[in-house]
Every structure is written in structure tokens, then in C-alpha cells.
Amino acid sequence: MADRFAPGDRVRTRTADPPGHTRLPRYARGVCGEIVGTCGRHPLADERAQGLDSAPRPVHQVRFRAADLFGPGEDGRDHAVVVELWEDYLEPADPEGDPR
């Protein structure tokens, strides 16, 4: 099965707050970023934490602008934060269009 996302895609992170363990940090929920790399396929940490079998799936490096995560900084300067996220946490930034 083809991966849902590839480097260069614009994605939006999910907003839901799951009841158990997750590796989608709270500060990076519901935010748009760009996939800048892919780091292999790994079982989903959320499922492993519940003792469930979990099929390996792609994990992506998603680059966010700090202003999109935290709002404009006091000094007006921006930086970038790259977060490593399972594809389960991601949806296309533009759901109508093809992310490619």
C-alpha cells in the first residue's frame, strides 16, 4: 500500500485528545506543517502502550513554523520546530486537494 504522505506534503495534525498514551505533543495539535523527512515505519506508540498488536506504519518529520505553534514571538523572530509524527496523527492540510 502506498504511503499516504511524502516529503513536501502540507499536513494538519489532529486535534483530538486521546484518553491514553500518545506521541502527538499537545503544543503541536491542530497545526499545519510540512513533511520534511520520513524515518521508517514503526508500530504506533498509542497502541503499543495499550498492549495491542500494532502494524508498523510511516513516521514523518513534520516541520512547523514557531508562529503557527505558539503565535508571534515577542521579538518578532521566527524559528522552526520539527516533530516526528506517526501518519495516524496527520491529515492533508487541504482536504479537498491532493497533498502532492
Add this chain to the structure above:
Amino acid sequence: MSTTHDDGPLAARVRHVETLLEERGWLADGELDERIDAFAAGGSPANGAAIVARAWVDPGFRERLLADASTAIEELGMSMAAGLQVQPLVAVANTADEHHVVVCTLCSCYPVSLLGPSPTWYKSEAYRSRVVRDPRGVLREFGLELPDAVRITVWDASAETRYMVVPRRPEGTDGLSEQELAALVTRKGLIGTAAV
């Protein structure tokens, strides 16, 4: 549990659980110590310093390191396979225009089997919560004042990959040997909270 960690209720609780596991025969006497020793064996910031020094003197190695660090470090006899599971290693290199800094905002992920235990501040809530939001301010508190034009990228080790920073080679080090260069590299430099 190490016998040097005999303080605090957490150690007592761990010791209690360890005893229960040993009584049931699920854990051999001393097995936990052996596992921890095996995991930590050879893990030291000296490994990271050797990797950086090689990248400084060998452009081909630097290229391979930045493309696939897990494979490149095998050239130095190192491996990311020493832990409970193989963790991919990614090396990110500072340049005149961009500075990298590593954090694990969710817990304290760090290439322990390669670089040894992480510093205490790396695991602190203050560092983990602030460096993603205000890296320039946090780095200034570490004594690292970056020029305004330098872009900062923070890497949050939120999944399976472990990260290390390749600092810029200091000026005036042309005459130094690879070993002498390695001696310049600090653990903070490998995390990105120091220039080297």
C-alpha cells in the same frame, strides 16, 4: 537496581518490584543490573565527539553521516542497535545560517546507548517546555548568543529517531589532529546548547 541508588521512595518501590519478580522466578538474581550495564556499556559523549571530529576532517564521511547516520557510524565501529530495539540515528549539522537544538518534549528520549546518559537539565520540564517556544532565549541562558541572522531549528524526538547535532568546526583549528578536535566537542555541543 544499582546499589548506589538507595535513596528515596522510588528506589524502594523499584527494589520491591524487583524482589517480587525474582521470587517468582521471572527475573534472575542480578539480571536487571546486567541488562542496565549492557545497555549503558560504551555509551559516552566521547562517541559523539569522535563522530563530529571525523565529520570535520572527512567531507565524504560528513556527507554519509548527514544522509544516513545509523549506517555511517558503523565506519567508526559504533551502532545504534545496542538498546532494546534499533533506533534510527539522525545527525543534523550547524551551519553559518542555521543552528540546531534537540529536545524530547514528551519525556527524555536521547541516544543513550551511543552518547551515554543525558544531562539532568535535558530531562527537566523547564528545558523541555521552553526550548521549543523560545530557543533563542534558552540558548542565551546556556551562554550561547546566536547572531540575529542565524535561523534556529528545534528537533523534538517525539517518536523513534534519536538526534545528535554536528557543531561547526571552530576557527583556528586547522592544525589539530582528529583526536585533538574530538577533545573540543562537548555533550552540550552534541545537543545544540553550546557552539561546540
